[in-house]
Amino acid sequence: MNRSILAVAGGRKTQSIVDECGSCSEDHRILVLGYTTASQDELATRIRATGVHGHRVEVMGWFAFLLQHLVRPYLPLLYEGRRLAGLNFDGDPGRYAKDAERFLDKDSLAYKLHLAKLAHDVMVSSNDSAIDRLEHIYDEIYIDEVQDLGGWDLEVVQALLQSRLRITMVGDMRQALLSTNIRDPKNRQYRKEKIFAWFQLMEKKGLLEITQKPTTYRSNQVIATFSDSIFDPSLGYAPTVSASTETHPHTGLFTVRESEAIAYAQSLGALCLRHSKSVAKHLDLPFLNFGVTKGRTVDHVLIYPTEKAHKFLSEGTQLEGGAACSLYVGVTRAKHSVAFISDEQLPNFTAWTQQAPRWSTLGA
Amino acid sequence: MITKVVIHGYRKFRHFSVDPDPTMNIIIGDNEAGKSTLLEAIALALSGRIDGRWANDELNPYWFNARDVRDYFAAYAQNPKTPTPSISIELYLDSNDPDVQRMRGIHNSLRNDCPGTKLEVVRNPDYDEEFAAYMADPNRPNVLPTEYFEATWKDFNDIPLRRRPTALGLSVIDSRTIRSKSGVDYHTREILSSFLEPKERAAISVAHRKSRYEMTTSVLNSLNDKIREGSEALHDAPIGLTMDQSARASWESGVVPQVGEVPFVMAGQGQQASIKVALAMKRRAESARTVLIEEPETNLAYSRLQKLLNRVEVLAGESQQLFITTHSSFVLNRLGLNKLICLHGDATSRLTDLGDGTVSYFKHLSGYDTLRLVLASRLVLVEGPSDEMIFKRGYFDKYRKYPESDGIDVISMNGITFKRALELCARLDRDVVALQDNDGTPAAEIIGELSEYTSEIRQIYVGVSTLGKTLEPQLIQVNGVEKMRKILGLRAQDNPETWMPNHKTEGALRILQSQETVVMPPYIQQAIEHFA
Numbered sequence: 093m094n095r096s097i098l099a100v101a102g103g104r105k106t107q108s109i110v111d112e113c114g115s116c117s118e119d120h121r122i123l124v125l126g127y128t129t130a131s132q133d134e135l136a137t138r139i140r141a142t143g144v145h146g147h148r149v150e151v152m153g154w155f156a157f158l159l160q161h162l163v164r165p166y167l168p169l170l171y172e173g174r175r176l177a178g179l180n181f182d183g184d185p186g187r188y189a190k191d192a193e194r195f196l197d198k199d200s201l202a203y204k205l206h207l208a209k210l211a212h213d214v215m216v217s218s219n220d221s222a223i224d225r226l227e228h229i230y231d232e233i234y235i236d237e238v239q240d241l242g243g244w245d246l247e248v249v250q251a252l253l254q255s256r257l258r259i260t261m262v263g264d265m266r267q268a269l270l271s272t273n274i275r276d277p278k279n280r281q282y283r284k285e286k287i288f289a290w291f292q293l294m295e296k297k298g299l300l301e302i303t304q305k306p307t308t309y310r311s312n313q314v315i316a317t318f319s320d321s322i323f324d325p326s327l328g329y330a331p332t333v334s335a336s337t338e339t340h341p342h343t344g345l346f347t348v349r350e351s352e353a354i355a356y357a358q359s360l361g362a363l364c365l366r367h368s369k370s371v372a373k374h375l376d377l378p379f380l381n382f383g384v385t386k387g388r389t390v391d392h393v394l395i396y397p398t399e400k401a402h403k404f405l406s407e408g409t410q411l412e413g414g415a416a417c418s419l420y421v422g423v424t425r426a427k428h429s430v431a432f433i434s435d436e437q438l439p440n441f442t443a444w445t446q447q448a449p450r451w452s453t454l455g456a
Numbered sequence: 457m458i459t460k461v462v463i464h465g466y467r468k469f470r471h472f473s474v475d476p477d478p479t480m481n482i483i484i485g486d487n488e489a490g491k492s493t494l495l496e497a498i499a500l501a502l503s504g505r506i507d508g509r510w511a512n513d514e515l516n517p518y519w520f521n522a523r524d525v526r527d528y529f530a531a532y533a534q535n536p537k538t539p540t541p542s543i544s545i546e547l548y549l550d551s552n553d554p555d556v557q558r559m560r561g562i563h564n565s566l567r568n569d570c571p572g573t574k575l576e577v578v579r580n581p582d583y584d585e586e587f588a589a590y591m592a593d594p595n596r597p598n599v600l601p602t603e604y605f606e607a608t609w610k611d612f613n614d615i616p617l618r619r620r621p622t623a624l625g626l627s628v629i630d631s632r633t634i635r636s637k638s639g640v641d642y643h644t645r646e647i648l649s650s651f652l653e654p655k656e657r658a659a660i661s662v663a664h665r666k667s668r669y670e671m672t673t674s675v676l677n678s679l680n681d682k683i684r685e686g687s688e689a690l691h692d693a694p695i696g697l698t699m700d701q702s703a704r705a706s707w708e709s710g711v712v713p714q715v716g717e718v719p720f721v722m723a724g725q726g727q728q729a730s731i732k733v734a735l736a737m738k739r740r741a742e743s744a745r746t747v748l749i750e751e752p753e754t755n756l757a758y759s760r761l762q763k764l765l766n767r768v769e770v771l772a773g774e775s776q777q778l779f780i781t782t783h784s785s786f787v788l789n790r791l792g793l794n795k796l797i798c799l800h801g802d803a804t805s806r807l808t809d810l811g812d813g814t815v816s817y818f819k820h821l822s823g824y825d826t827l828r829l830v831l832a833s834r835l836v837l838v839e840g841p842s843d844e845m846i847f848k849r850g851y852f853d854k855y856r857k858y859p860e861s862d863g864i865d866v867i868s869m870n871g872i873t874f875k876r877a878l879e880l881c882a883r884l885d886r887d888v889v890a891l892q893d894n895d896g897t898p899a900a901e902i903i904g905e906l907s908e909y910t911s912e913i914r915q916i917y918v919g920v921s922t923l924g925k926t927l928e929p930q931l932i933q934v935n936g937v938e939k940m941r942k943i944l945g946l947r948a949q950d951n952p953e954t955w956m957p958n959h960k961t962e963g964a965l966r967i968l969q970s971q972e973t974v975v976m977p978p979y980i981q982q983a984i985e986h987f988a
Contacts, residue, residue: 165561
């Protein structure tokens with residue numbers, strides 16, 4: 093059965109793929125699809141480390157997969173006489189480009205922008221040959237960071253789900269920050285965190301089984317519970333359970349006054365985060381945007397909240413999807429403590445001051 | 457496994473296509489029919505190499521089909537935009553091996569969805585200007601400048617190949633190879649190295665390197681001391697000798713196979729061929745799926761050839777696909793007539809629907825010259841040498857030349873039944889006449905029995921029983937005893953009726969050389985008329 097494993101931040105998603113690849117049987121052929129180059133490299137290195145022969149487990153990027161296994165072999169069946177030369181990473185054929193011109197530039201490089209649609213069209217033109225070909229090459233396909241797929245990608249995934257290949261998708265809709273193609277109008281209703289609804293639809297069709305893995309091995313329970321509250325309870329995400337056993341003298345949720353932010357960051361070595369460059373320009377701290385810290389683990393984070401995030405923190409106003417995902421990624425980097433820069437006292441947060449006993453603990 | 461070979465514009469082949477047998481293919485044909493070229497083409501598309509060298513390094517004007525080139529130069533004079541000749545060799549594969557399936561796609565001339573490899577030689581667009589300048593030169597020869605062409609080697613997924621995919625094994629066994637100075641020729645080295653596990657190869661390599669190093673540190677050390685003393689005055693840095701540790705000194709060139717006590721290269725060529733076949737057989741199971749064997753009969757005595765063919769048969773049974781060229785009827789009969797691919801230019805003929813009985817019949821009569829029968833386009837089947845000579849005489853009297861000069865081959869049956877021979881000819885759709893004695897059976901009965909194989913171009917003529925059971929009485933009947941005695945140059949007391957059956961061949965020879973006019977029995981006359 094195909095699986096959709098949705099795990100929380102710190103849920104060892106990548107590790108679960110590595111473990112399964114490492115213990116697969118000798119004659120099993122596995123393809124692992126990562127989204128970013130960094131995650132592909134990490135997957136490849138960790139899978140090799142388990143001693144699996146490179147022959148049996150292959151790691152590839154999503155775009156490379158679309159190009160090599162779906163577009164290239166059968167492209168002439170859709171566009172007679174055309175051959176694929178490669179990928180046009182940031183080109184745009186324009187809104188009115190039609191037929192082949194919409195998908196391939198003059199050097200026959202495929203526009204990344206419409207690649208999934210092209211892959212889907214070629215797949216349809218090939219009369220299932222493209223899928224049959226894949227079935228002959230691989231037994232199983234893992235798709236990591238599946239929440240980043242959207243639009244026509246989902247149509248391709250659905251075709252894979254309907255094939256004889258065993259598909260395992262691993263991801264976390266709470267961390268849907270990147271997207272393969274933000275301009276793709278297809279499957280608009282399942283964009284980003286709403287991909288959960290698409291998984292539920294596929295499950296209803298009997299194409300896959302959703303498993304939620306609400307255990308985090310990174311954050312403590314206080315942070316985990318707080319991270320859950322970022323999302324509307326009606327979304328139906330299972331509450332996160334912490335399996336972390338590490339302790340630290342500075343643990344919990346804090347507010348830090350702007351004037352003391354630098355002192356806080358320095359004394360704890362906290363990772364400073366913000367939504368984007370436009371936030372907290374006036375503070376001289378080494379801020380990183382939420383998006384780039386995906387996959388990282390630190391002891392403490394210090395976040396400069398956006399106005400909306402502040403409103404959520406102070407009054408409980410739910411954030412919309414994208415903003416909630418960003419904040420969730422930021423919060424869940426931390427093992428021990430999460431602090432927000434705010435001159436205002438926030439409910440359920442401990443105010444941190446330099447005068448106060450240096451290591452205040454919550455509940456201990 | 458190769459299911460189809462399609463060749464365009466390569467040497468002999470203008471537009472060639474053949475669907476090989478999954479296990480064994482015996483390729484026959486006249487000289488220059490393209491037998492070796494076909495094997496060469498398969499090796500090229502499978503390995504990107506020819507005799508161990510990359511296609512691009514070996515590219516030369518003679519690779520292009522001569523007629524293509526001639527037509528191009530003629531058409532170019534009229535229209536310089538005429539497309540330049542190109543070469544394409546495609547191998548269509550069938551395999552469920554996942555690694556072979558990676559080579560699947562529709563990038564082939566037939567648009568088939570299957571795995572495959574292709575080697576193409578096309579004009580390199582980087583040299584468009586140079587090419588145009590060359591063609592515009594009024595003094596240029598009508599030869600294609602291959603410097604401006606480029607060989608590309610890809611799979612059917614349109615991905616360039618850089619080395620032979622491990623899933624596609626290839627062994628080339630060519631008994632005609634001239635002894636190479638570098639120890640072992642490329643193909644044998646290929647066979648040898650695929651015979652070894654990677655770990656074993658590494659172990660040999662390490663030991664080899666070590667022994668070379670030891671030589672440097674032991675024997676050469678004292679020698680180097682001596683050299684150093686004398687050379688200090690000549691050069692700043694001391695000069696010394698060391699064993700070559702570069703890639704050139706790899707174990708492959710230093711370690712050679714040995715037969716008994718004799719190094720491989722010193723062994724007889726026939727023996728070398730046997731060894732290569734033996735090595736190809738013992739390759740690791742996952743490699744060597746395609747085995748190309750050139751003329752296994754070369755340099756081999758009968759008994760050795762017999763042994764070699766036994767091995768080849770075993771090889772064919774081990775999920776390997778064999779392609780064998782041969783000039784030997786023995787090889788052909790022995791390995792199975794039904795596996796033959798007869799080449800003539802771009803056309804091929806096969807014997808795939810030949811009855812099992814006939815196949816095994818010729819296997820047991822492996823000495824029979826089947827190849828002659830298969831290669832002849834028009835032929836006359838006669839019972840024995842005397843019939844052959846009489847037919848030739850009659851033919852000469854009628855056309856003032858012998859049948860050979862009209863491309864008609866007269867073949868003695870030598871004990872092969874007319875039925876088997878005619879079945880073969882029918883399958884090959886040959887123009888054939890069979891001449892048979894009635895031996896006491898009514899002619900109509902004999903002809904009726906073989907009607908399955910006869911047609912407009914395939915006729916059987918049998919002597920009518922009223923004129924005698926065999927050729928000799930028939931000749932006497934139509935010429936008269938007196939005349940016959942004269943033709944044969946017999947003494948008056950000799951009776952042709954008793955002399956002839958006892959001196960069949962001698963009599964036929966005398967008739968062939970006789971200055972007298974000879975009347976031919978009606979059935980022989982009919983046969984001669986057949987070729988009018």
